[in-house]
Amino acid sequence: xxxELQTSQLSDGVxxxxxxxxxxxxxxxxxxxxTPITVGEVVDAASLAIDQKHMEDxxxxxxxxxxxxxxxPPKGAYxxxxxxKAGESWRNRAYYFVLETEGRDPCLVAHTIAEAKKxxxxxxxxxxxxxxxxxxxxxxxWPIKLNPAEGxxxxxxxxxxxxxxxxxxxxxxxxxxxxxxxxxxxxxTMEEVPPKxxxxxFQQLVNIAFPPERVITSFDHPIxxxxxxxxxx
Amino acid sequence: xxxxxxxxxPDSEFDAKKGQGERPGFPHCYCAIEVFPDGREVEHRLAAxxxxxxxxDRGDPYATIGFALGAETGxxxxxxxxxxxxxxxxxxxxxVLHNSEMCRGDEGKKPGPSLIQxxxxxxxxxxxxxxxxxxxxxxxxxxxxxxxEIAALQDYCLNDDCRSGLRLFQxxxxxxxxxxxxxxxxxxxxxxxxxxxxxxxxxPLYRRAERHAAAIAVKMRRELNRKLGxxxxxxxxxxxxxxxxxxxxxxIPIPVDPKTGKWSCSTRLLKPMIETYSEMxxxxxxxxxxxxxxxxxxxxxxxxxxRTWANPFGTKTGRNNPSTKALWGLPHTMRSFLRTTTPDMAxxxxxxxxxxxxxxxxxxxxxxxxxxxxxxxxYRQFAASALGVTSPTTLQRQVYKACxxxxxxxxxASTLARNLGISKGQAQHILDQMRxxxxxxxxxxxRILIKAAHLVPITCTLGWSLTASGRPGEERTFLNFPMQxxxxxxMRLVFARAGxxxxxxxxxxxxxxxxxxxxxxxxxxRMQEIVRAASRDLLxxxxxxxxxxxxxxxxxxxxxxxxxxxxxxxxxHWNWLMRLIEEAENDESERSGNRRRVAEDLDEGLRAxxxxxxxxxxxxxxEVRI
Numbered sequence: 038x039x040x041e042l043q044t045s046q047l048s049d050g051v052x053x054x055x056x057x058x059x060x061x062x063x064x065x066x067x068x069x070x071x072t073p074i075t076v077g078e079v080v081d082a083a084s085l086a087i088d089q090k091h092m093e094d095x096x097x098x099x100x101x102x103x104x105x106x107x108x109x110p111p112k113g114a115y116x117x118x119x120x121x122k123a124g125e126s127w128r129n130r131a132y133y134f135v136l137e138t139e140g141r142d143p144c145l146v147a148h149t150i151a152e153a154k155k156x157x158x159x160x161x162x163x164x165x166x167x168x169x170x171x172x173x174x175x176x177x178x179w180p181i182k183l184n185p186a187e188g189x190x191x192x193x194x195x196x197x198x199x200x201x202x203x204x205x206x207x208x209x210x211x212x213x214x215x216x217x218x219x220x221x222x223x224x225x226t227m228e229e230v231p232p233k234x235x236x237x238x239f240q241q242l243v244n245i246a247f248p249p250e251r252v253i254t255s256f257d258h259p260i261x262x263x264x265x266x267x268x269x270x
Numbered sequence: 271x272x273x274x275x276x277x278x279x280p281d282s283e284f285d286a287k288k289g290q291g292e293r294p295g296f297p298h299c300y301c302a303i304e305v306f307p308d309g310r311e312v313e314h315r316l317a318a319x320x321x322x323x324x325x326x327d328r329g330d331p332y333a334t335i336g337f338a339l340g341a342e343t344g345x346x347x348x349x350x351x352x353x354x355x356x357x358x359x360x361x362x363x364x365x366v367l368h369n370s371e372m373c374r375g376d377e378g379k380k381p382g383p384s385l386i387q388x389x390x391x392x393x394x395x396x397x398x399x400x401x402x403x404x405x406x407x408x409x410x411x412x413x414x415x416x417x418x419e420i421a422a423l424q425d426y427c428l429n430d431d432c433r434s435g436l437r438l439f440q441x442x443x444x445x446x447x448x449x450x451x452x453x454x455x456x457x458x459x460x461x462x463x464x465x466x467x468x469x470x471x472x473x474p475l476y477r478r479a480e481r482h483a484a485a486i487a488v489k490m491r492r493e494l495n496r497k498l499g500x501x502x503x504x505x506x507x508x509x510x511x512x513x514x515x516x517x518x519x520x521x522i523p524i525p526v527d528p529k530t531g532k533w534s535c536s537t538r539l540l541k542p543m544i545e546t547y548s549e550m551x552x553x554x555x556x557x558x559x560x561x562x563x564x565x566x567x568x569x570x571x572x573x574x575x576x577r578t579w580a581n582p583f584g585t586k587t588g589r590n591n592p593s594t595k596a597l598w599g600l601p602h603t604m605r606s607f608l609r610t611t612t613p614d615m616a617x618x619x620x621x622x623x624x625x626x627x628x629x630x631x632x633x634x635x636x637x638x639x640x641x642x643x644x645x646x647x648x649y650r651q652f653a654a655s656a657l658g659v660t661s662p663t664t665l666q667r668q669v670y671k672a673c674x675x676x677x678x679x680x681x682x683a684s685t686l687a688r689n690l691g692i693s694k695g696q697a698q699h700i701l702d703q704m705r706x707x708x709x710x711x712x713x714x715x716x717r718i719l720i721k722a723a724h725l726v727p728i729t730c731t732l733g734w735s736l737t738a739s740g741r742p743g744e745e746r747t748f749l750n751f752p753m754q755x756x757x758x759x760x761m762r763l764v765f766a767r768a769g770x771x772x773x774x775x776x777x778x779x780x781x782x783x784x785x786x787x788x789x790x791x792x793x794x795x796r797m798q799e800i801v802r803a804a805s806r807d808l809l810x811x812x813x814x815x816x817x818x819x820x821x822x823x824x825x826x827x828x829x830x831x832x833x834x835x836x837x838x839x840x841x842x843h844w845n846w847l848m849r850l851i852e853e854a855e856n857d858e859s860e861r862s863g864n865r866r867r868v869a870e871d872l873d874e875g876l877r878a879x880x881x882x883x884x885x886x887x888x889x890x891x892x893e894v895r896i
Contacts, residue, residue: 072307073273074274074277075272075448076272076452077271077272077449077451077453078271078272078355079453079456079763079767080767082453083806083807085449085450086807086809088810089633089810
C-alpha cells in the first residue's frame with residue numbers, strides 16, 4: 038500500500054474531467070504555460086543591490102533654498118564666481134542702484150528714479166551685484182560698491198574688485214577684512230571641488246533677493262515719505 | 271543569475287505544533303507539482319518512507335515556488351533533503367509588494383495573509399476554508415493515519431495547496447522581483463532552520479519563575495513603590511495619575527504621546543529619558559520586568575528549547591516582529607534564561623555594532639560620519655569634537671549619542687531637551703553642532719523627506735519599500751526608514767548566506783549562535799565574515815563591524831547568557847529576580863507548612879471528637895441494650 042502512495046504521475050495540466058481531483062478545489066483551471074525564468078542568486082547580492090542614489094530623485098528642484106542673500110560672501114567661507122566673456126553681455130553680474138538706510142534691508146532703485154534723486158539723496162549709490170557660490174552650494178549676490186567716477190578711490194572698493202578678479206579666474210577664495218579686503222586662495226582646485234551653481238538665472242536670484250516691495254520704481258514708494266518725514270518704525 | 275526551465279510547487283502535511291515550542295511534526299505526506307515549459311505537469315505524491323532526495327531534483331536547475339516555504343523547511347529537515355535553491359516564497363513577495371497598503375490602517379501594520387487571503391487578493395480561485403480546516407484537523411490530530419487518510423491528505427496537498435500556489439504564482443508573476451526574490455526565499459527557509467534548532471533554556475529555573483510570577487510581581491510592585499516613594503501601584507493596579515504627580519513633583523517633564531496628544535508614561539516614550547533621570551531608569555526597568563512577568567509564556571518544547579515564530583516582514587521597516595512571548599521580546603535581564611544545557615557547548619552573540627549609524631554613514635556618504643564610524647565609537651568622536659576635549663565623559667558621550675540618534679529619528683530640540691534634562695536652547699545648540707559636523711548627512715535626511723513627500727516609494731537595497739500615505743506625522747517614519755529597513759535587508763542576506771551556521775536566535779542587529787565549545791570561535795569568525803561581506807555587497811563596499819568579544823559575548827556551559835546591559839549593571843536585576851523567586855518559594859513552603867500544621871491540628875481534633883463520639887455512641891448503645 039505504501040508504494041501506492043509514492044507516485045509521480047504525468048498530468049496534462051488542462052484536463053478538467055478525466056482526472057478530476059478528489060480535493061475540494063474542484064476541476065483544475067487551464068493554467069497559462071509557464072515560460073522559463075531567470076532569477077537571481079544569493080551570491081549575486083552585490084550586483085542586485087539597488088543603488089540608493091535614487092534618494093536624490095526629487096532633490097534638485099526642491100532643494101534650492103528659497104532665500105538668496107545680498108551680502109558679502111561670509112567670512113571664513115571659500116567662494117567663487119563665474120567669469121564673464123569679454124565683448125558679450127554679462128550673464129551673472131550687473132550694475133544696479135541701491136538705496137541703503139540704517140536698520141532697513143537695501144532696496145533696488147530704478148535707474149530713472151535714482152537719476153532724479155541723486156542730488157537730494159546720499160543713500161543711493163551704484164553697485165555691482167555679482168553671483169557667487171560657496172563650496173557647499175549656497176548661492177548669493179555680492180554687492181560690490183563702485184568707486185566714484187571722479188575723485189579719490191576707496192581702498193575697500195578697489196580691493197573687493199581685486200578679490201573678484203582672483204575668484205573669477207577659477208579659484209576658491211576667502212575674504213579677509215584687514216584694513217582692506219585681502220584674500221586666501223584655497224588649495225582645493227575647481228576639479229577637486231566643482232562649483233555647484235544652480236540652474237536659476239541671475240535675474241531669478243535677484244528677484245528672490247529683492248522681492249517687489251524692495252524694488253523702487255516710482256516716487257510713490259513709502260520710502261520717500263520715510264526719508265522726507267521720518268518714521269516711528 | 272540562473273535560468274530555470276522547470277518549476278516545482280511543493281507542499282507537505284504535518285502537525286505544525288503551533289504554540290508548543292516543539293519542532294514541526296514528521297510530514298504525513300509530501301507532494302509537488304512539477305511544471306515544464308511546454309505546460310506538461312508531473313504530480314508527485316510522496317509519503318513515508320521518503321527517498322534520499324526529492325524525485326524532481328535531477329541535477330539541472332529548477333525553481334522551487336511556494337507560499338510560506340518555512341513550513342516546508344521543517345518537512346525537509348525531517349526527510350534530510352537539502353534546502354532547494356533558488357526558491358521563491360510567495361508570502362515574502364506578498365509582504366514586499368503590499369507593505370505600504372498593509373500599513374495604511376490606524377491599528378498598525380496588518381498581519382501577513384494566509385494562502386487563501388493572498389489568492390483572494392489576486393482573484394485566484396482557491397480552496398474552501400472549511401475544507402482546509404478539516405484537512406488540518408486530520409493532519410494535526412493523528413499520527414497513525416490509514417493509507418486512505420494519507421491519500422486524502424495527498425489529494426488535498428496537491429489539488430488545493432500546491433495548485434493554489436501555482437495559480438497564485440501565475441497571478442503575481444508580472445509583479446515579482448525575480449532577481450531578488452530568491453534571497454528572501456532563502457531567508458525564509460533559514461529562519462525556519464533557526465526555529466528548528468531552538469534556544470536552550472534553563473527550564474527548571476524558568477518554570478520556578480513562571481510558577482511564582484504572580485507572587486514575585488506583588489513584591490516587585492511593593493518594592494517599586496518604595497524605591498520611588500510613591501504609590502504608583504495601588505492594589506496591584508498601575509496608577510498613571512500617581513506617576514504623573516510624581517514626575518511633576520520631581521521636575522521631570524512628562525512626555526506627550528504624538529499619536530494622542532496626551533500625557534503618557536509608556537516605557538517607549540520614557541526610554542530616552544532614563545539616562546537623565548534616575549527615577550525614570552528605576553521605573554522603566556522595573557515596569558518592563560513587571561509587565562513581562564505578568565505575561566510570561568515562553569513556548570518551550572519537551573527538549574527544553576524555546577521555539578517561536580519570528581514573524582518575518584512583520585513591521586513596516588521589514589524587521590521581524592516576534593510576539594512578546596519570544597525570549598528576545600522580554601526585558602534584557604530575562605535573556606539570561608538562555609543557557610546551554612549540554613556540556614561542551616557554547617553560545618555566542620555576534621553584534622552588528624552601531625548598525626544604524628553605519629548604514630546612515632554609508633548611504634549618505636558623509637565623510638565625517640564615515641570617519642567617526644570607522645573610529646569605532648562615533649558618539650565619542652562627535653562629543654570630543656563638539657566639546658573640544660580629547661576624552662569626553664560617559665555622560666557627555668551619552669548626550670551627543672542621544673543627539674545623533676535623535677536626529678535620525680526626527681527628534682526636535684524640545685524632545686531632545688526633555689530627554690536630556692537641558693534647556694531648549696542648549697538642545698538646539700547641540701543639534702546645530704550636529705548639523706555643522708555632518709552637513710552631508712543632514713542634507714541626505716532632508717532629501718529622504720522630500721522624496722517621501724512626493725508619495726513615491728522609498729526603496730531599499732533589496733527591494734523592500736514603503737510609500738507615504740500623505741498623513742501628517744509620517745516624517746519620523748521616513749527619516750528612520752532607510753536605516754531600519756536596510757538593516758533588515760542586511761539581516762535577510764546574512765541569513766540567506768548562513769548555510770549550516772548554527773544560528774539559534776536573532777535580534778534587530780545581532781545573531782545568537784550555538785556550537786561545540788572547541789568550534790565556537792571559528793563559527794563566530796565565519797559569521798562575522800558573512801556579516802561584513804553582506805554589508806559590503808549592500809552598501810557599495812562599506813563594511814559594517816561585526817563584534818563578538820570572546821570574554822563577554824561567548825558563554826560556555828554551564829554559564830548562562832548575559833546581555834551586555836545586564837552585565838554593565840552588575841546583574842542587579844537578575845539577582846533581584848533570583849532573590850524574589852527564592853522568597854516566593856520560602857513563603858510558599860512556609861504557607862504549606864502552616865497549612866500542614868493546621869491540617870494536623872484539625873485531624874487531631876477530629877480524632878479526639880470521634881473518640882468521644884464513639885464512646886458516647888457505645889454508651890448509648892449500651893443503654894439501649896439495657
